[in-house]
Amino acid sequence: MTVLDIFNALYTCYGKQHWWPADSPFEVMVGAILTQNTSWSNVEKAIGNLKSQNLLDPDILSRMDQNKLGGYITSAGYFNLKAKRLINFCKWYTSCGGYEALNKQGTGQLRQALLSVNGVGEETADDMLLYAFARPVFVIDAYTRRIFSRIGLVNGEETYQDLRVHFEESLKNHIKQASEQVDTFNEYHALIVLHAKNICQKSPRCESCCISRQCLRKGLNDTQ
């Protein structure tokens, strides 16, 4: 049972997920901040409000009043905090010269730059690197740590960076093309979130949150 086996099982079971649902890289980044510790359905309403008001633009958001912006994103929760983070992020984004300028940086350098922005932590930065900048970065979240420690592929005590590098290296051994790495990391994180959602919502405290369930037997039989 390897990291690649699990991916193949999940992909066979659920199919392609087409993440990140957004019309532009900038929309991905806004969504990454808004979805912090928040369900995506609540974020969609907030982004819909911004779009309908033609506010989904870095120059506009960077100059918006915090309370006014909070009124458009209440559904995403933590609206005071997230309004501040969005404005702060957009000020940084525009001052850096926007997407084209940022995309000229190497992945490691761009990660450090994103992490330096208040309100952008490790997972949010990697969401942006993978889904907005198409860099071969594996996003780690609480689901990944929980599911894979139950399988026994990790012990669960690793730091975020240790886990990210471990998943990236295990998959890069089998996938040489950078563009295919991006595609695989893209689908893998989406599949983990989907699978955890399917299992955890039916089971208190996620006690049965393990990958080997009947919904995956078909995929696992193909790869074992």
Add this chain to the structure above:
DNA sequence: GTCCAGGGTTCGT
């Protein structure tokens, strides 16, 4: 009514 969601920061120890 309780629990959790596609986390991060700040402030203790």
Add this chain to the structure above:
DNA sequence: ACGAACCATGGA
């Protein structure tokens, strides 16, 4: 380096 409180809405 690690833990805990804080942020706040909406669906199950």
